[in-house]
Amino acid sequence: MSTELESELHGTDPTSVFREFLSEAAPSSVYHLVDLPWPYVAAMTDASTEFDPEELPSLRLLARRETLVSLRQSFLGAARAANLVDADKLTVREREPVGDTPLIVGDDQIRVPLLLDGTGAAIVSAEGSFSESAPESIADAWEHGEQFSLRTPALTRVRETMSEDLGADLREDFDQGLARAATQRDPGSFEPVTAAVVVAAANGSLHYDLSRWGETVGLASKATFSRRKGELEDLGVVTTEKVPVDMGRPRQRLHLTEEYDSVLDDYGVDELVARVAG
Structure with a gap:
C-alpha cells in the first residue's frame, strides 16, 4: 500500500x-x-x-x-x-x-x-x-x-502558593529569576531550590517558612532546603539571623551577605539569581 x-x-x-x-x-x-x-x-x-x-x-x-x-x-x-x-x-x-x-x-x-x-x-x-x-x-x-511521573509541582501552583505563603514580593523576585532562566541557552540548568533560598534571603524571609512551603508544594523536602541553605552559607551567599519565638528553638531569618546584597542593588534580582542558581 x-x-x-x-x-x-x-x-x-x-x-x-x-x-x-x-x-x-x-x-x-x-x-x-x-x-x-x-x-x-x-x-x-x-x-x-x-x-x-x-x-x-x-x-x-x-x-x-x-x-x-x-x-x-x-x-x-x-x-x-x-x-x-x-x-x-x-x-x-x-x-x-x-x-x-x-x-x-x-x-x-x-x-x-x-x-x-x-x-x-x-x-x-x-x-x-x-x-x-x-x-x-x-x-x-x-x-x-x-x-512516567514528572516529580515536579505545576508552575502555576508553585507561584500561587509562594505568593500566599511567602508574599507577593518574594514571588515576583522568583518570577524574575525564572524569566531570566527561560532566555538562557540552557534553561534546564536553573536550580529552583537555590533560587528560592536566594530570593528568600533577598526578602529577609524565615527559613522555616520557606522550607515548610517548599515541602508542602512538592518542590523539595525541608532537609533539602536546609542543606542548600548551608551550602549557600559556606559559599558566602547568604547568612542567617536568629529570631526568638515563644516556644521552641529560635527561627533563622535569611539575609544576603554584603557581597551579594551589592549584586542585588547594582544589577537586580534576575542577575543575582542567574549568578547563583542559573
Whole structure:
C-alpha cells in the first residue's frame, strides 16, 4: 500500500512549530506525541504557556526514558508540563522507541518534526494511507506504555502558593529569576531550590517558612532546603539571623551577605539569581 505525502514546511524553530500546531488543533482533539527529541519536548512546554489550557488539545507524550528524564531534570520544562497534567491536557508515558521517526499523530493528520543542523526546525504534514493506519498502531503503543511521573509541582501552583505563603514580593523576585532562566541557552540548568533560598534571603524571609512551603508544594523536602541553605552559607551567599519565638528553638531569618546584597542593588534580582542558581 503506497503512502501519499503532502510536504509542507512550517516554522523556523521547534517552539514556533509547536506554537502553530497548538493554535490549529481543536481543544476536543487528541494527539499522540511519539519519540520526540528533547528540543521538541522542551518546545511543547514552552509554547503551551502562550495558551489557556482549555484552548489546547489533549496531548499524549510517549517518549524514550532518557528524553523524559531530561524533562524531569529541567525544572522550567517539567513545571510547565505539570501545568498541563493538572489541567488534564497532558499524559506522559515511557517505552522503548516506537520507530525511527518522531511523530505528532492526530486522527486526520500526521506531522513529522525535523531538526535541521540541530537548531533549525521544520514540520511535514502527511496524508494518505500511512496517516490512516498510523493512529491505530500508535494507540496500541500508547496502551503498552508505562506511566512516567514528572516529580515536579505545576508552575502555576508553585507561584500561587509562594505568593500566599511567602508574599507577593518574594514571588515576583522568583518570577524574575525564572524569566531570566527561560532566555538562557540552557534553561534546564536553573536550580529552583537555590533560587528560592536566594530570593528568600533577598526578602529577609524565615527559613522555616520557606522550607515548610517548599515541602508542602512538592518542590523539595525541608532537609533539602536546609542543606542548600548551608551550602549557600559556606559559599558566602547568604547568612542567617536568629529570631526568638515563644516556644521552641529560635527561627533563622535569611539575609544576603554584603557581597551579594551589592549584586542585588547594582544589577537586580534576575542577575543575582542567574549568578547563583542559573
